Amino acid sequence: MTTAQSYLEHSSPPGRRGWKAWLLTHDHKRLGLMYLWAILFWFVLAVLLGLLMRTELMGAGRTIMGAETYSSMFTLHGVIMIFFFGIPAIPAIFGNFFLPIQLGADDVFFPRLNLLSWYLFMFGGGFAIFSLFFGDGFPDTGWTFYVPFSISSAGNVSLTVTAAFILGMSSMLTGLNFVTTFHRLRHKGMGLMKIPLFTWSLYATAWVQILATPVIAITFVLVVLERLLAIGLFEPDRGGDPLLYQHLFWMYSHPAVYIIILPAMGVISEIIPVFSRKAIFGYKGIVYSSLAIAIAGSLVWAHHMYTSGMSDVSVFVFSLLTFLVAVPSAVKVFSWVSTMYRGSIAMSPPFFLSLCFIYLFTVGGLTGLVLGAAGTDIHVHDTHFVVAHFHFVMLGGTGFAFFAALHYWWPKMFGVLYRNRPAYVGAVAAAVGFVFHFVPMLILGMQGMPRRYYDYLPQYETGNFLAGFGAYLLVFGLLLMLLNLVLSLRGRRTAPANPWGGTTLEWTVPSPPPVENFTATPEIKDFPYDFSEIVANSKK
């Protein structure tokens, strides 16, 4: 197989050239790349917005922006990071690229629908940009769009939630495609317990995408109707109930956290065994815990509402359910660590990033228990503690898993190898910067510093300065890793088909893969993480 036959050289459908070969493609791999560049644009933008916010907070008083600009900044940072990066990143990029290959299929079940999903994503993005520069100005409600403020805010809330609505459609269609592909295009010889864990995690995620996204879609429609027609669903003055909005919002937005973290867990479940040269510990446990997280994670939404005036009975029940979600998450962490135990560890950038993930995600999970317990939550509610916890899970978890996935699958996607040293330097800088950034925020939150304030009392200055310093180091590390990857495309150090010694199907095809994925019928192993052959070959 030569690279001339790769998907980068041949279009699908065949015969299309130039921009048509990309913008009208049905190929899941090309669509994965198209998502990659679009999502990286949004990610870098949101990172820079976050850095500006942190710069503002490094010194007390106004430094580079005022209160209103700061409110718009954290709204944009949140909206972009959640809807444009966190939710689509791993499923849309790596899911699109690798789910069909890991299942032994030549594409997703609905290739045209896949293309439509990408267009909806881009359209939603265009709409979001449009909403910034036209109408009544930047939205300033935070990514949660809480009523009644989002109804009365002068910011351009209507257009921003419409953009999120469109993105939701894209997310649902992707989920639908993945569920259907999983059931209908899976290789005949691949039983349920032969499916790679990344694909399993995408399957669990896809169900949450399909079931939960319509709730937020209709909720956003209701917010727009409230703003335009004042129908009185959420407005207390008109007999509405603001808590109803919070219920509806978190019915989606808490499962959305699991949409964001589950695929990340799938990535880690792929990487850890490969670089431990050892079968994953507790394969079935990880599969069932993915499904359990998807189900239980959909039943805990109101733990965001303990201080909102919700009934005490509900507070008790949702607190209990929240603690249940910790169990399957802990099963995964235990399995990853046990996989490494007595393994033959081969250090690499994706493996190092996976180790960072395990550490940071675990801290995120444990701080989540502080918030899940109704008593302690009241003390730290709406403080920097919450923001730090969330970032431990979302950036320390999904963000590091995203970079781990990039470094793990980059040679397969582009057929080139990157330089390891800048990758390590970037990963270490990002990890150290992350700790400097968010540990002070945990402490600040426990000391009582509220979130979403552009200024603070003098006693919080040291912590905020440290957090700002950490943010610069973190951003340096992230950008260095990205730059190193992009520069590898110029170097053209050709990647072999299986540079890491992986055992799942994507490592059996050339790098980059051919347009039809498999030129011969793929051979399905009894267990997807059987390293006996890899270990035997390495001993020769």
Place this chain on the structure above:
Amino acid sequence: MESSEEHRHIVGYGQLAVVLALLLALTGVTVAVSYIDLGFLNVPAALTIATLKAALVLLFFMHLRYEGPIIRYGFITTVMFLAIMIGFTFWDVAFR
């Protein structure tokens, strides 16, 4: 591939007509019941009839009766999910 055989079930006009007649009849029942004051049972009665009608549409017009287990379980999961969402929210209101 889990199910390699595509099978299409064609429902006859006669059967469809019977379902349509049942739906129209149940609509009539809904209207008739609305004239009777059943007290607390007013809403449960209306919802029961509506559920019956929805079940007929799903089973026959949307072919759920002839589908495989994946589609059936998928549908049941969705309904359960919705029921839990609505139920838990009402739960909060009931004990507030």
